[in-house]
Amino acid sequence: ASGLAAAGAAAQPQGDPNILELPEHTRGLGQPVVTDGYGKPSQYERNVQRRQSPGLTQTRQASVSFAPLQSLFGIVTPSGLHFERHHQGWWDVDPGKHRLMVNGLVKTPKVFTMDDLMRLPSVSRFHFIECGANTGMEWGNVAVPTCQYTHGMLSCSEFTGVPLITVLQMAGADLKKGRFLLAEGADGSSMTRTIPMALIESGEVLLAYGQNGEMLRPENGYPLRLVVPGVQGVSWVKYLRRVEVGDQPWASKDEAIHYVDLMPDGRHRQYTSIQECKSVVTTPSGGQVLLDKGFYSINGLAWSGRGKVAKVDVSVDGGRNWRSARLQDPVMSKCLTRFSLDWVWDGKPAIIQSRATDDTGYVQPTQRQLRGVRGTRSIYHNNAIQSWLVQESGEVKNVQLA
Template identity: 85%
Template sequence: MTTAGRLRKAPENFIDREGVAQVVAEARGGRRGFIRSAFAAAAAGLALPALRAQGVAPADGDPNILQLPEHATGLGQAVATDGYGKPSKHEANVQRRRSPGLTQTPQSSVSFAPLQSLFGIVTPSGLHFERHHQGWWDIDPSKHRFMVNGMVKSPQVFTMDELMRLPAVSRFHFIECGANTGMEWGNVAVPTCQYTHGMLSCSEFTGVPLVSLLEMAGADLANGKFVLAEGGDGSSMTRTIPMSVVKSGEVLVAYGQNGEMLRPENGYPLRLVVPGVQGVSWVKYLRRVEVGDQPYGTKDETVHYIDLMPDGQHRQYTSIQECKSVVTTPSGGQVLLDKGFYSISGLAWSGRSKVKRVDVSVDGGRNWRTARLESPVMSKCLTRFSIDWVWDGKPAIIQSRATDETGYVQPNYRQLRTVRGSRSIYHNNAIQSWLVEENGEVKNVQVG
């Protein structure tokens, strides 16, 4: 019988502003020493308590079994002690995190979801990644208005109450920042899954299809080829969205997330949901949609969120998030404490369709096995996959490769860089590799 192996969690807050600058300098110089030392310093403080907690039971028996704990002998907390439930104090370290050196100001920055600590496909609202351009606000919904104008017969202004009286739908979708994994374009830059892929989350969103609101305003859906979505925060975030996407019925003017109202950090009281499209188009604090007959070419789609190609030109309006996957366990910063059985688990997604298949390799891509896709498998939604693995204590390189229903296969770094180069920021969907060393440490590497 194969013995199940034990795994130590990844360290948190591995790096500060100075550390990020040094990582970038080391990466450009082709050196990895700092990454190793940063990981080692963060992991050292966790090693002894973890080994004690997971160590072999004493010869006279495990006191956690032989002695009744306090919670088995007395009264617990009263009902509604907390009017809004919160996680256990023992899970306090599972948090979204920011990298202090990534941006100059925390209001125009990003926080990363702890993918390595989550289960299933739904991201708890309190752990959903953030990307703000001017900070977040808690807007009074009674004063918020949503306007529809442009190529329409009757411009409309909706209050929140009016929107929430209309027929609504609820759908599960992922949202991924276009810059997710962007730090890895040129070299290995960060050690854990939270920082390589954590600008990704998945929720059930509730709202009104945008096309329904356009129809109420008498929009010219034949000649109006695009809509402009505008946010209500200080950055006045604006994005052009093709009318063909809107007419599909998938785009929502959403007020609900995971069974409750949106969180302020996620756009309360109103945001746009554009399934499969990069997160910047999911405009938060949504206040206006304008119908037009040509792309609007705003600053957020001409200067930012464009792809620098090898020939020096930029690709514009590259919105779709291509098929992608990542192994979350085992992943960077974690430590395999034993030889034996492990369940390799991860997430796959595609901005075009359902995920059809995920293959997993433990030898750097030489051999592949097809993983199990856990139900439900939905279009433009995260899909959880898993596969059994027995670690023999030798070095291994774990990878996942996703294929969607269109037949698109997730590329490796060599394939992606051949087409896109290595100087971009956005749309890195290359295969992620995790090196398991003989001592069980898991590190971020690039193969291919």
């Protein structure tokens, strides 16, 4: 299919010059330790970048960048490639001056420094974060070419922080009346979102300062963000400065004007938060070209905001027949799960899909099924099965089926 495949063959009878002529690095002295106290990827990895989708937003401070899922392995998203979503730009906040306030239905409103918070007992947990608008451009028809743009508002990290319930208890929160919590950021937008107390009581919601072993990145809320496992990213309030306990939800801008899902009857669903079970094949995927016929490993990611991924099925004939994929352990709750399936490509057109089932028994729907209930104007919470068409040329295209 492609001339590139020849690279593997011995180019001359004697053999491959890359073997016969010892490369420079086999015959010389390399670079010293600590050329970089904080290292960076290879120069050959420069194509692996987070990117904006042209024309999606009118400004770059109220915008989004997408993680290059087509080039990632395993489940951990390198922090440098974590997707971004800002409403009023990002900041590099001085952690020595950052404060967290706890108020509302509490006995004593409290203030914590970062020193304080980092002294409290912490946990470290792997969780995905997905923007509620991920795949939102694809409700009506194919709009973008690659899985970076269709699914790239998705990342997964090991988060470290203090269960939010700890500081609520320290403040003497009234958990009987206070069934809702407002989380508020310190940036210009001072993002506000309502979090249900039930989820906080489970211990899952974290005041996180750590991400993949180091502090959060500035683009992701340094020095403090809320981690709300299973819930859409907008609730993971960045630069978190305040939490307030209350007896009703807040209907903040991003839960009354945005992040509301328009249904066919013209009503908006409000406080839609959970990211339902979803999956996507990341290789091969849209915008890629297979080098040759032969063996491939179909790889992808599956996740569920309700718990663990139980099963992922893969089809190469557009959904008529399916095989169950291998799941890479550990399979963790509200975390990405990597799946893979062996495939020998015969050079004929093929339509690749994946379909995840979570441990509540919920099965990822087709686009047709999802539209049947929600229409095409929801913007948010599009967890439909993705289809990739492998053409005879080896080129893979984003398609939607009838």
